[in-house]
Amino acid sequence: MKTIGVLTSGGDSPGMNAAVRAVVRKAIYHNLNVYGIYQGYAGLMAGNFKKLELGSVGDIIHRGGTMLYTARSEEFKTLEGQHSGIEQLNKHGVEGLVVIGGDGSYRGAQKLTEHGFPCIGLPGTIDNDIAGTDYTIGFNTALHTVIDAIDKIRDTATSHERTFIIEVMGRHAGDIALWAGLAGGAETIIIPEIDFKLEDVVGRIKSGQKRGKKHTIIVLAEGVSNGMDFAKLIERETSLETRVSVLGHIQRGGTPTAFDRVLASRLGGRAVELLIEGKGGRAVGMEQNRIVDYSFDEVFSKPHHIDETMYRLSQELSI
Ligand code: F6P
Numbered sequence: 001m002k003t004i005g006v007l008t009s010g011g012d013s014p015g016m017n018a019a020v021r022a023v024v025r026k027a028i029y030h031n032l033n034v035y036g037i038y039q040g041y042a043g044l045m046a047g048n049f050k051k052l053e054l055g056s057v058g059d060i061i062h063r064g065g066t067m068l069y070t071a072r073s074e075e076f077k078t079l080e081g082q083h084s085g086i087e088q089l090n091k092h093g094v095e096g097l098v099v100i101g102g103d104g105s106y107r108g109a110q111k112l113t114e115h116g117f118p119c120i121g122l123p124g125t126i127d128n129d130i131a132g133t134d135y136t137i138g139f140n141t142a143l144h145t146v147i148d149a150i151d152k153i154r155d156t157a158t159s160h161e162r163t164f165i166i167e168v169m170g171r172h173a174g175d176i177a178l179w180a181g182l183a184g185g186a187e188t189i190i191i192p193e194i195d196f197k198l199e200d201v202v203g204r205i206k207s208g209q210k211r212g213k214k215h216t217i218i219v220l221a222e223g224v225s226n227g228m229d230f231a232k233l234i235e236r237e238t239s240l241e242t243r244v245s246v247l248g249h250i251q252r253g254g255t256p257t258a259f260d261r262v263l264a265s266r267l268g269g270r271a272v273e274l275l276i277e278g279k280g281g282r283a284v285g286m287e288q289n290r291i292v293d294y295s296f297d298e299v300f301s302k303p304h305h306i307d308e309t310m311y312r313l314s315q316e317l318s319i
Helices: 016-029 040-046 079-091 103-114 139-160 175-183 198-210 227-238 248-252 258-276 296-301 308-317
Strands: 003-008 033-037 049-052 096-101 119-123 163-168 188-190 216-221 242-246 282-287 290-295
Touching: 003 016, 003 040, 016 033, 016 096, 016 258, 033 040, 040 079, 040 103, 079 103, 096 103, 096 258, 103 119, 103 296, 119 258, 139 163, 139 175, 139 216, 139 242, 139 248, 139 258, 163 175, 163 227, 175 188, 175 216, 175 308, 188 198, 198 216, 198 227, 216 227, 227 242, 258 282, 258 290, 282 296, 290 296
Parallel strands: 003 033, 003 096, 096 119, 119 282, 163 216, 163 242, 188 216
Antiparallel strands: 033 049, 282 290
16 A cells, blocks of 8 residues: 545544644555545545645644545435546555544445445544444544533523523434433433423422522523424423523534544544455444544444443433
């Protein structure tokens, strides 16, 4: 292997830059050439390649977003799209590719590998919804952003004695809501993985009020419901003044935490090693602080699990 490529795809996440930097620097350390492929799979098909040097990835480890830009591409889901991507890779002499992204990005990487082009996946998404890793790159930073918001909302919620619904991202996964809810001391956490009863939520609000709680914070995962709809239900059942805060895309930006930078660096380094070892079709992750890799099939076949003990604990702590 003499030349590799790296791209970022799907929703960006803080720490993607640190992962790109690790891939580029590790590859150059091992005397490989590296191409950055801009705008994800769309850029791959369009031939948006640029040779990266050590200095190309200087001063990015602390920046959110991705210097390679990103995109979601429908065209790359087609056979023609995948073939034109491989044509571009061959044209530039690229022999292996590191794809940093979420579930959809992994599916693209798996397709390329099936067509004979070795790809390695790195889990870059705030959602923490990829199997084969305890944490995805960006999840930790997003949590810090959400907690910062919850802390601020708590101040005004207390002053006005209001109920707040805080809607957080996560697509179909409840990890952001669960972790941020526990860390932010939310009274109720609502996630797609665990069914809830409206009467229980209302009961918790009322019993909190009885013992003098000045506010209620409900962290709602976007995969369950829209915050506004949920607030209407709560107002109808409790007659309490309820406000909604949809945190939205601020969760995707910002300076990556030390944890995300270290995770990204470790995973990026391992991705290059795997390509040098002649391996493709692997997704790199971290489990119990060890760097691991699995085939894309293994990753897709493992269901995403939420830590139910954490959920129960959050309920016990917020009685
Ligand atoms: O997958 C990351 C994510 O931020 C999800 O949490 C969210 O549902 C989605 O992307 C939003 O995507 P977009 O930026 O395309 O609106």
